[in-house]
Amino acid sequence: MVDIATAIAAHAAARPDAIALNFDGDRIAWQTFQAEVDDWASAFMAQTSGGKIALSFDNSAELAIAVCAAIRAGKCAQVLDPAWPTGIADKVVSALHPDLFLDTPPPRHSRPGPTECRPDIRRPFYTGFTSGSTGMPKGFRRSQHSWLESFRGDERQFGFTADDVFVALGSLAHSLFMYAVIRGLYAGAETVFFPQFRPDRALDRIQNSNGTVIYGVPTQYDAIALEGERKERRLAGVRLVLSSGAKLSASLRARLRRVFPNAEICEFFGTSEQSYVTVARDGIAPEGSVGVAFPGVDLRILDNHGQRAAVGEVGRVFVASELLFAGYEFGEPGSVQSDGDAISVGDVGYLDADGNLFLTGRSDRMIVTSGKNVYPEEVEAVLSAYTGVQNTAVLGVDDRRRGKRLVGVLCLAEDVNLQRRNLMVWCKGKLPQYKIPRSYFLCPDWPRTVSEKTDYPALGALMAAGSLSELL
Numbered sequence: 001m002v003d004i005a006t007a008i009a010a011h012a013a014a015r016p017d018a019i020a021l022n023f024d025g026d027r028i029a030w031q032t033f034q035a036e037v038d039d040w041a042s043a044f045m046a047q048t049s050g051g052k053i054a055l056s057f058d059n060s061a062e063l064a065i066a067v068c069a070a071i072r073a074g075k076c077a078q079v080l081d082p083a084w085p086t087g088i089a090d091k092v093v094s095a096l097h098p099d100l101f102l103d104t105p106p107p108r109h110s111r112p113g114p115t116e117c118r119p120d121i122r123r124p125f126y127t128g129f130t131s132g133s134t135g136m137p138k139g140f141r142r143s144q145h146s147w148l149e150s151f152r153g154d155e156r157q158f159g160f161t162a163d164d165v166f167v168a169l170g171s172l173a174h175s176l177f178m179y180a181v182i183r184g185l186y187a188g189a190e191t192v193f194f195p196q197f198r199p200d201r202a203l204d205r206i207q208n209s210n211g212t213v214i215y216g217v218p219t220q221y222d223a224i225a226l227e228g229e230r231k232e233r234r235l236a237g238v239r240l241v242l243s244s245g246a247k248l249s250a251s252l253r254a255r256l257r258r259v260f261p262n263a264e265i266c267e268f269f270g271t272s273e274q275s276y277v278t279v280a281r282d283g284i285a286p287e288g289s290v291g292v293a294f295p296g297v298d299l300r301i302l303d304n305h306g307q308r309a310a311v312g313e314v315g316r317v318f319v320a321s322e323l324l325f326a327g328y329e330f331g332e333p334g335s336v337q338s339d340g341d342a343i344s345v346g347d348v349g350y351l352d353a354d355g356n357l358f359l360t361g362r363s364d365r366m367i368v369t370s371g372k373n374v375y376p377e378e379v380e381a382v383l384s385a386y387t388g389v390q391n392t393a394v395l396g397v398d399d400r401r402r403g404k405r406l407v408g409v410l411c412l413a414e415d416v417n418l419q420r421r422n423l424m425v426w427c428k429g430k431l432p433q434y435k436i437p438r439s440y441f442l443c444p445d446w447p448r449t450v451s452e453k454t455d456y457p458a459l460g461a462l463m464a465a466g467s468l469s470e471l472l
Contacts, residue, residue, distance in 0.1 A: 001148045003121055004186055005072040009034060011162070011188035020185060022165075022192040022209055023061040024201070033065065040069030043106040048075075050099025052127075056080040056089070059171045059195050062105045064181055067126070067172075071144075074119040078127040078139070078329070081173035092137060095330040096127070121145045127329050128175035130272040131449040138331030140272045147179070149322040150275050151186055153295035157279055158213070158240055158266075162188035165209050169197055169216040169224075170452065175272060176244055180215035189213075199227035203235065203259075210237050214260075217245035217452045222252055222390070228259035238263045244270060245452055249384060250287065267291065269357070271345050273336060275323035278357045288381075289356040297321040300342055301351055314350045314360055318342035335364075348375065365456070367396035369404045372434050376406075379437065382430045383408055386423060388416035391446045393459050394437060408437040409459055409468065411446045420471050441468035 002010070012020070012034035020033040028036075044053060053075045057063040063079070070077035078096055080089065082103070093101060119125065121144035129137040154160065166184030168177040168191070177193065184191030192209050194202065197220055206214065216224070221243060227233070238260040248256075248267055256265055267280040269290035277299065280291030293299040298320040301309040309315035320342035337344045348366075349359040361375025368374075376394035383392040391411035396404035412418060420440055427436040447458035462468055 001152055003119060003144055003148070004125075004182065005068070005119070007186050007188075008037070008068060008072075011185070015162070015188065019190040021061050021064060021181075022190055022205070023064075024194050025205065025208075026061065027190075028061060033068075036065045037068045037072055040065055040106060041072035044069055044073040044075055044100065047106070048099040051123075052076050052078055052096065052098045052100075054078040054080055054093060054096055054098035054101045056082050056101070056103040057105070058082055059173070059193065063172050064185075064193075066102070066105070067178070067182070068185065071119070071125055076124045076127060076141070079129075079173060079178060081129060081137070081171070083173070084137070088136065092129075092139070092330075096139065119144065121148065124326050126178070128178065128272060129173070130175070131453070131455070136331075138272075138335075139329030140331070141326040141329055143326045146275060146323050146325065147182070149296060150179075151183060153276060153297075153323075154183070156295050157281075158242075160187045160189070160213065164189045164212045164239075166191045167202075167206055167209070167211040167214045168193040169202055169214065169220045171196075174452070176215060176217070184213075197223075199223040200231075203227055203231075203233055206238065207233075207235055211235075212238060213240045213242065214238060214263075215242050215244075218243060218248055218252060219448070219452050221248070221256055225252060225255035225259055229255065233259055235260055236262050241265045243267045247288075247290070247381070268294070269359070270294075271347075273325045273343060273345050274319045275321070275325070277317075277319050286352070286356055289352070289358050291357065292355045293357075294321075294323075296323065298342065299351070299355075299357060300339070301349065302339060302344075306339060309350065311353050312350055314348060316344050316363065317347040317349050317357070317359070318344045367394075367404050367406065369396065369399075369406055370402045370434060374406065374435050379406065379408070379427075379431060379435055382427055383410065383423065386418075386426050388413045388418060391443075391454065393454055393456060395456070395460055395463060397463070405439075406435070406437040407463065408440040409443050409463065410440060410471070411443055418471065423471075440471040442471055443468050 012030040016031035019027045020030040021028040053070050055066050067077045124141035125144045126142045127139050166189050168180035170177040172178045241263045264282040269278045270276045276294035278291040279294050285291040300318040301315040303309045303315045318339050346363040348361050361377040379394045380392045393409045395407050397407050399405040447455040449455050
C-alpha cells in the first residue's frame with residue numbers, strides 16, 4: 001500500500017474538483033486541500049529540522065490540514081486536546097519536548113511546495129493521547145505502517161471506496177476520530193466532521209452530505225437515536241455504522257436500526273496500544289461478544305502461568321499484529337505486558353469455540369470482596385440492561401469486614417423513578433449473591449474522559465466527597 005501523503009496527492013490529482021473535507025458544511029475540494037497541505041508542509045520544513053510538531057487546535061479543517069501537512073513533511077504530529085486544563089497541558093508539552101508547538105495555524109502566504117519527502121513508514125508519524133490512571137494523559141506513538149495495515153484490514157472487512165462519505169462524530173483529539181478522517185482521505189472519499197458533537201446537526205449533515213460510513217461511540221449513538229426518535233428521522237443512505245469504546249446494548253442497536261434502516265451496525269474492540277483487536281459483524285457475532293480477531297491479528301488468551309487458555313477459560317488478552325503501537329511518548333510503560341511479540345493492556349476474557357472474544361473485565365479494575373474476585377464490568381452490564389438506566393459504574397469501597405464492598409453508581413433517564421429493591425431483585429437472577437451491590441448512588445452529571453468513556457477516578461472522588469445521593 002502507498003503511504004498516506006502519496007495516496008492523498010493522487011486523489012487530488014485524479015479528482016481535483018471533488019470534495020475532500022466537509023467541516024460542518026464548509027466543503028473543501030481536493031485541489032484546494034492539497035494546496036493547503038503543501039503550503040503548510042513547506043512551513044513546517046522551513047520552521048524546524050526536528051521531527052515532532054505539537055498541535056493544539058480546536059476541532060477544525062485547519063487541524064486536519066496540519067496533520068496531513070506534518071505527514072507530507074515527514075514529521076510526527078502530536079495532537080493535543082485544547083480542552084485540557086492549563087496545568088495538564090503545560091505538563092504534557094514539557095514532557096513531549098516538541099520541535100515546534102502550534103496553537104494557531106501558521107501564517108498563510110505562498111511558498112514553494114515541499115521538497116519531495118519519502119517518510120520511513122516504520123517511524124512514528126502520529127502521537128495521540130489516552131487517559132492514564134494517574135489523571136495525566138498517556139502519549140502513544142503510531143507508525144504509518146501500523147495504520148496502513150489497519151487500512152488493509154478494514155478494506156477487506158468493509159470495502160471502502162472513494163464513493164463513500166465518511167462521517168466522524170467526535171473530536172480529532174480522540175484517536176478514533178483522527179483515524180476516521182485520515183481513513184476517509186486515504187480512500188479518496190469526502191470526509192465530514194464537526195466543531196463539536198450535536199446530534200441534531202450531525203443527523204442533518206449526514207443526510208445533506210449523503211453520508212455512508214459513520215464512526216462513533218455508544219454515548220454519541222444514544223444521543224443520535226434519541227434525536228432520531230424525537231424527529232422520526234430515517235437515513236436510508238447510511239450503509240455502515242461503526243462503534244467502538246464500549247459495548248452497544250441490544251436496545252441501542254435496535255434503536256439505531258430504526259434511524260439507519262439499511263445500515264450494518266458493526267462494533268470493533270481495540271485499544272490505543274493495540275489498534276483493532278476484534279470486529280463484531282452485525283448478525284454474526286453472538287450476543288455479549290466483541291467478535292472475532294481483526295484480519296492480521298493473532299489473539300491469545302493466556303492463563304496465570306503464561307500458557308494458552310482452553311476454550312471458555314478466562315485469562316489475560318494478548319494481541320500480536322502489525323497494527324501495534326510504537327511505544328509511549330510518555331506515560332505508564334508498566335501498564336503493558338509482553339509475551340514474545342504480543343502485548344496485553346490488562347483486558348481479561350475468553351474465546352469460544354468459534355474464536356469469538358468475550359471480555360469479562362480489566363485486571364486493574366478487579367475488586368476483591370470477602371476474598372472473591374469481582375470484575376465490575378460484569379455487574380455493570382447487568383445493571384445497564386435495567387430499563388431507564390443510562391450509565392453504570394461499580395466501585396469498591398473500603399469495608400472492615402469484606403475488605404471492599406461493592407457500590408453501584410447510576411445515571412437514570414429523565415422521569416425514571418427507581419428503588420433499590422428493584423435493582424436487587426433484577427440482579428438476583430443474573431448474578432451470584434457476592435457480586436450484587438447492596439448500595440446504589442445517583443450521579444446525574446456523568447463524568448467522562450476525552451474518549452467518552454466513564455471517568456472512574458472522578459466518580460470515586462465524588463463518592464469519597466459525599467457528593468452523590470443514595471438510592472433508597
